[in-house]
Amino acid sequence: MPNKTTNYQRAASAIQNRVFQRRRLPNRQKFLEDQKAQGESRALEKFQTREWKAGDIYAPHDLSPAEMRKWRKRQGPAADAFDSLNMNPLDLYRNFSIMSEYITPMGRIKHRNVTGLRPVNQRKIAKAIRRAIGMGLMPSVHRHPEILAAEAKARMEGTPVF
Numbered sequence: 001m002p003n004k005t006t007n008y009q010r011a012a013s014a015i016q017n018r019v020f021q022r023r024r025l026p027n028r029q030k031f032l033e034d035q036k037a038q039g040e041s042r043a044l045e046k047f048q049t050r051e052w053k054a055g056d057i058y059a060p061h062d063l064s065p066a067e068m069r070k071w072r073k074r075q076g077p078a079a080d081a082f083d084s085l086n087m088n089p090l091d092l093y094r095n096f097s098i099m100s101e102y103i104t105p106m107g108r109i110k111h112r113n114v115t116g117l118r119p120v121n122q123r124k125i126a127k128a129i130r131r132a133i134g135m136g137l138m139p140s141v142h143r144h145p146e147i148l149a150a151e152a153k154a155r156m157e158g159t160p161v162f
Helices: 002-047 065-072 081-085 096-102 119-135 145-157
Strands: none
Touching: 081 119, 096 119, 096 145
């Protein structure tokens, strides 16, 4: 009697597998086709580097890979702020309002890619910031209280801060 139940179970599972395969195969093929189509569209999405907004007008040329490459490049400031003002960042260590522009809210010195400074001036501003923090002229973790007060006052009046 044990052979009959095992044979019956084998036959039943074989039938179930065949039915399952018949149902599954078309679905699997459809799934693979969908995945392939999504993969192609995702590959095209990688080239779409420009952020389009509602109401933007564009020509077919704007969708070309050459135009998309142009939008992929990040445009930093064209000129170094300290060079254009002919100022030495090391002399500004006492000016916490300028120093705070080059520090994140968590107290870290911003990277050169963010600040747009030349390497020489980036090193100088970093040195000036460390000097101001070391001398206790500037807090190391948050913005200076006078700057926070000016921002709060501007928010209350509804005027721009700087």
